[in-house]
Amino acid sequence: MLELQQVTKRFGERTIIEGASLVCGHGVTGLIAPNGAGKTTLIKMLATLQTPSEGRILLDGEDIYGLGEAYRAHVGYLPQQVGVYPSYTPRRFLRYVAALQRVPRRVADPRIGELLDLVGLAEVADTRMRTFSGGMIQRVGIAQALIADPDILLFDEPTAGLDPRERARFRSVIHGLAATRTVILSTHIVSDIETIAGQIVLIRDGQVKAYQHASELTAPLVGRILEVPLDAPELPGELRLGEREGTAGPVRRIALPQAIAAGELPAGAVASAPTLEDAFLVLYRDAHVDGVDASGPRRGAPWRNWRGFR
Amino acid sequence: MRALMVAEFRKLAMMPVLAGFLALSLLFNALIVAGSSYLVPYVRSAAGVTRSFGGRIDETMREAFAAGATEEDRALLGDAVATAENIFEGMDTAELSAHYTAPLGPSSLAALIERKYQALQARVDHLAATGAALDLYAGPYTHDVHQLLFGRLMPAVIGEGALAGIAVALLLQEVERMAGTRQMLFSSAIGRRIMPVKLACAAAVGLACYVLLAAATLGGAVFFLGAGDLMGANVSSQFNFLVEGNLIKPFMTWGDFTVAGYLLATCALGAALVLMAVVTASAWGTLFRDAYRTALALAAACVSMPVISDMAARMGAWEMYAAASFLPVNVWLRAWAWFTDQGRFSFIPWHEAVAVGVGLVGVAAMAGWSYRRFSRRDVVV
Numbered sequence: 001m002l003e004l005q006q007v008t009k010r011f012g013e014r015t016i017i018e019g020a021s022l023v024c025g026h027g028v029t030g031l032i033a034p035n036g037a038g039k040t041t042l043i044k045m046l047a048t049l050q051t052p053s054e055g056r057i058l059l060d061g062e063d064i065y066g067l068g069e070a071y072r073a074h075v076g077y078l079p080q081q082v083g084v085y086p087s088y089t090p091r092r093f094l095r096y097v098a099a100l101q102r103v104p105r106r107v108a109d110p111r112i113g114e115l116l117d118l119v120g121l122a123e124v125a126d127t128r129m130r131t132f133s134g135g136m137i138q139r140v141g142i143a144q145a146l147i148a149d150p151d152i153l154l155f156d157e158p159t160a161g162l163d164p165r166e167r168a169r170f171r172s173v174i175h176g177l178a179a180t181r182t183v184i185l186s187t188h189i190v191s192d193i194e195t196i197a198g199q200i201v202l203i204r205d206g207q208v209k210a211y212q213h214a215s216e217l218t219a220p221l222v223g224r225i226l227e228v229p230l231d232a233p234e235l236p237g238e239l240r241l242g243e244r245e246g247t248a249g250p251v252r253r254i255a256l257p258q259a260i261a262a263g264e265l266p267a268g269a270v271a272s273a274p275t276l277e278d279a280f281l282v283l284y285r286d287a288h289v290d291g292v293d294a295s296g297p298r299r300g301a302p303w304r305n306w307r308g309f310r
Numbered sequence: 311m312r313a314l315m316v317a318e319f320r321k322l323a324m325m326p327v328l329a330g331f332l333a334l335s336l337l338f339n340a341l342i343v344a345g346s347s348y349l350v351p352y353v354r355s356a357a358g359v360t361r362s363f364g365g366r367i368d369e370t371m372r373e374a375f376a377a378g379a380t381e382e383d384r385a386l387l388g389d390a391v392a393t394a395e396n397i398f399e400g401m402d403t404a405e406l407s408a409h410y411t412a413p414l415g416p417s418s419l420a421a422l423i424e425r426k427y428q429a430l431q432a433r434v435d436h437l438a439a440t441g442a443a444l445d446l447y448a449g450p451y452t453h454d455v456h457q458l459l460f461g462r463l464m465p466a467v468i469g470e471g472a473l474a475g476i477a478v479a480l481l482l483q484e485v486e487r488m489a490g491t492r493q494m495l496f497s498s499a500i501g502r503r504i505m506p507v508k509l510a511c512a513a514a515v516g517l518a519c520y521v522l523l524a525a526a527t528l529g530g531a532v533f534f535l536g537a538g539d540l541m542g543a544n545v546s547s548q549f550n551f552l553v554e555g556n557l558i559k560p561f562m563t564w565g566d567f568t569v570a571g572y573l574l575a576t577c578a579l580g581a582a583l584v585l586m587a588v589v590t591a592s593a594w595g596t597l598f599r600d601a602y603r604t605a606l607a608l609a610a611a612c613v614s615m616p617v618i619s620d621m622a623a624r625m626g627a628w629e630m631y632a633a634a635s636f637l638p639v640n641v642w643l644r645a646w647a648w649f650t651d652q653g654r655f656s657f658i659p660w661h662e663a664v665a666v667g668v669g670l671v672g673v674a675a676m677a678g679w680s681y682r683r684f685s686r687r688d689v690v691v
Contacts, residue, residue, distance in 0.1 A: 047497040049689040073499035081691070083490020087324050099313040100498035144494060 001025050002046065002152065002182055004208075007055035009041055016041045020055070020208035022201060028178045029210075030193030031186040033203040034284050039186040040080055042203070043156045046184065047077040059152075073102060076150035080157045082141030086130035090121050090140050093129065094147055101148035108147065115143040118173065120166070134161035142170065146177075153183045159192050171196050190277040200276070202283060214276045221274035221282065223259030227251045228269040235266060241281045255282050311507065314500065318511035321485050322478060331477065332519060335470040339463060339527040343534055346458045350535055352451040355386040357539040360446060365543050367394040367444045390449040390549065397548045397560060398438035403427040403651075406559065410654040419628050422657035429659055430651050433562060443548040443560070447569070448540055452549035455537065456561070456569075460576060461646030463531055467523045468580040468642055472587035474523075475516020476608060479591035482508040484601035487691075496689045505681050509592040516588045517581055524577050541570035552646075554653055563649045564659045576648055582666045586638055586673050593677040596684045615639035632657055636665040 004022040008015065016038045031039050044050040045057060048064060048071070057064045064071040084093055091112055098108035116122045119139035129137065138161045145153060155174070159167045174183055175196040185193055193200065200211045211217055228235070230243060230250040237257040244251060251270075255278060265271060322328060363374045367390075375383075375391050407427035414420040437443065448455040483505075486492045496502050532538055545568070550561040567575065595604045615637040622631035634640055635655050641662050644655060648662050658664060 044493075044689075047493070048501070049493055049497055051686065051688065069499050069501065069503075072497060072501050075497065077494070077497040079493040079497075081490055081493075083486075083492070083494065085321065085324065085485075085489050085491065095313075096317045097494065097498065099317065100495065100500045100504070102499050105313070141494075148499070 001060055002184075003058045003061075005056045005058065007042075007045065007052045007057060009038070009045060009050065010053045015206050017045075017052075017203070017208060018206040022208060022210055024182050024184055024199065026178065026180060026182055027198040028174060028183045028185055028193065028196050029199040029201055030197030031184060031201045031203070032188065032190060032193060032280060035188055037203045038206065038208075039188075039203060040156055042208070043077075043154050043184065043186050046152075047075060047154050048072060073148065074151045075154060076145035076148060076152070077154045078141050078145040078156060078158050080160070082137050084129050084132075084137055084140055087128055089126045089128055090116060090143070091125045093140060094144055097144040098147050103148050111147060111149070112143075115146055118146075119143045120169075135163060135166065138162055139166070142173075151181055153177065153181055153185075155183070155185045157187055158185060159187070159189060167192070190275075190280050194276045202280075204284065214279075217276060217279035217283075218274040221255065221278055223261070223271065224256045225253065225272045225274045225278055226256065226260070226265065226269045227253050227272050228266065232266065232268055239282060239285055241278055253278070314504065314507050315511055315514075318482055318508055319515070321482060322511075322515060325481055325485070327481075328474065328478065328515075328519070331470075331474060332522065335466075335474075335523055336526055339466055339470075339523070340530070342462055342466065343458070343527075343531045346454070346535075349448075349451055349455055349458065351382075352386055353448050353455055353540070354536040355383050356446055356449045356451075357536050359383055359387055359391075359449075360539045360543070365446050365540070366441065367391055367446055368441075387446075387449045390446070394444055394446075394548060396438060396441055397443045398434050398546075401434050401438070401560075403431045403434055406430075406651070406653075409557065413626070414628050414654075417628065419632055419657060423654065426651065426657055426659060430562060430564075433564060436566075437546050437562065440544075440566075442544040442546040442566070445544040445547040446540075447543040447545075447547040447549050448537065449549055452547055453551055453553075455535065455540075456545065456550050457646060459528060459531060460572070460648070463527055464524075464576050464580060465642060465645040467520065467527050468583055468645065470523050471516060471520025471580065471584040472642075474519035475512060475584050475588035476591040476605075478515045478519075479509065479512035479588050480595050480601040480604055482512055483592075483595045487601075490691075492689055492691055502681070502685045505592070505596055505684065509589065509677065512592060513585055513588045516584055520581055520584045524580070528573065528577075537569075541573075542568050545569055545572045552650065557653075559651075562651055565649065567649065572649070576645065579648060579662060579666055580645070582670060583638055583642055586666065586669050589670075589673040589677050593673065593680040596677075596680040599690050612639050616643060635661065636668065638666070638669050641665045641669075 002024040004020050007017060007020040009017040020042070031042065033039050041050065045052055051065065059067060059071055088096070094112045094115065095105070095108060098112070103111070113122070116125050119142050121136065121139055121143070124136070129140065132140070142158060145155070159170055162170060171192065174185065177183060178196070185197065187193060194214065198213065200214055200217065202209050202211070227246065228251060230252050235254065235256060238254040241253040241255055244253065253272065262271060359375065359379065362378065363371045372391055404427065407424050411420040411423050414423070486495055495504055544566070546561050546563060548560065551558050552561055591604065591608060594607055595601060598604045598607065615634065616639060619631060619634040619637070619640050622628070622634055644652065644662070649660065652661055655661070
């Protein structure tokens with residue numbers, strides 16, 4: 001079991017993570033926040049690439065920095081930017097990573113074959129990677145994270161560059177692995193974790209908060225999510241979540257400060273079940289999220305955050 | 311660990327710049343040798359005489375030479391064979407001591423230098439007893455030949471080997487930044503302890519480059535000059551000498567060296583200097599975490615060493631001058647006089663060997679400290 005105890009990380013005067021306390025057991029922990037919130041910093045501390053300014057990170061009660069190699073040998077890490085040696089083939093690269101992880105050659109070679117099958121690169125196992133696309137490099141990165149059959153998997157933006165089929169496949173693989181492993185998956189793409197994450201961790205203004213299930217985040221939004229025609233008048237206190245093309249024309253998805261009964265819906269409005277993405281956009285309404293300004297108009301009733309983030 | 315070393319070697323194979331550098335170095339060294347082609351007839355004459363009559367000028371050799379030497383050999387070596395004498399007989403090193411200590415005044419440094427020349431007197435007496443001065447070596451052109459091999463080619467080879475080693479040490483660190491593999495590497499089980507593996511690889515490749523350069527350059531020079539038969543001559547032959555300003559003095563070494571033995575000894579010391587350069591580059595590269603900054607820092611350090619030495623001498627700051635004489639670049643710059651008394655530059659026998667030995671221990675400690683520090687620092691992508 002991985003445990004963060006009052007972990008703080010500062011870079012000079014800037015505090016990125018403050019007083020984070022978190023427990024991660026078997027299963028998928030989804031770490032979700034906008035870009036620049038501190039997800040990668042947290043993942044890097046778990047990967048021992050950065051050391052906490054304060055606090056400790058423990059594995060089964062022992063400090064991971066004190067454990068050193070004994071900890072890292074059980075960790076598979078997929079960084080946000082996967083780097084490879086362009087003149088290497090995937091097979092050679094994975095053999096090298098296996099050597100770094102002290103996996104014996106007789107164990108590594110068959111495992112490399114399995115992993116290349118798993119990530120769909122078996123046919124190019126002996127092709128130099130200088131010709132690979134970004135998605136193929138990403139899949140090599142996923143394979144290298146799994147080479148030592150680690151107990152702890154740290155994935156930082158793992159689906160970047162993957163097409164929808166590959167992303168779905170990745171989610172299935174991770175979900176299967178997570179039954180007996182601790183998987184921490186950092187992403188700003190909500191759909192990456194919506195269906196596979198048990199614990200969900202949000203980071204805002206350096207504060208880290210864990211939710212044991214997505215329903216903890218979506219339940220307070222029941223009755224508050226509507227889809228209204230795009231040109232309909234603005235409702236008091238509405239927070240715009242996005243736009244889409246509805247069956248009867250363009251609509252905007254909004255969140256209201258209070259739940260609204262079915263009989264009191266404005267004309268043309270349709271109630272919608274809240275999603276994790278809705279919760280994410282509501283929570284980070286002051287942040288610029290993936291090109292969507294989630295701050296919304298600040299008029300009408302003051303917006304009240306129900307989870308303590310202000 | 312072997313697999314990791316092999317992997318590091320493979321990373322170097324991805325970078326052909328090293329082979330290019332070695333080729334250019336060999337070309338440069340060949341030009342130096344070619345520029346001394348005027349020595350060939352004199353060396354070959356001395357080699358022929360040595361083969362025919364032995365390398366020691368004595369009455370037996372003089373008679374044999376007079377009877378059997380060719381016209382060319384008599385023209386090139388006749389005076390040398392006829393007038394050679396045991397210059398170390400009756401030599402008093404106190405004169406040298408007085409010359410070098412005069413500017414220092416009464417000081418602990420002057421006392422050390424005096425003690426050094428007292429020790430050298432014992433060596434001079436030994437050289438006189440063994441008749442080392444009577445070895446022909448390369449006759450009248452011995453100084454030119456010796457300085458070609460040990461005053462120009464050997465420093466060039468050492469410098470080139472050191473540069474190759476530094477380049478390899480920095481490339482092996484920089485390759486991870488260029489490939490974007492730092493995070494994968496340092497989060498693995500091996501983690502930051504890959505740095506000593508990289509150092510070991512850099513040291514092996516740097517020394518291999520040095521050995522290749524030394525063998526090709528010095529071996530090629532000896533072959534080109536036809537000096538193979540002169541390898542058994544004593545380097546303290548009367549025809550070998552050192553020039554320091556307006557002072558010309560014999561080539562007096564702290565141990566008995568044939569030319570071959572002196573070659574091996576200087577190669578060994580040169581290898582130690584190359585190793586020092588590699589370890590320093592690795593240590594500083596780990597501290598600075600940027601190959602370009604490290605290279606600039608190394609360049610600045612290398613330039614500063616002789617500057618410090620020169621300024622100290624000009625200011626009469628002899629203690630600083632003595633300390634600066636232990637700096638590796640200053641040791642390298644005096645390769646032309648290794649294992650000799652070295653005048654005011656050294657105050658102990660075997661100064662260059664002691665300096666390099668102490669330096670190796672120092673840079674090894676620095677490397678250990680830099681790796682330990684790195685183990686606690688954040689990895690910069």
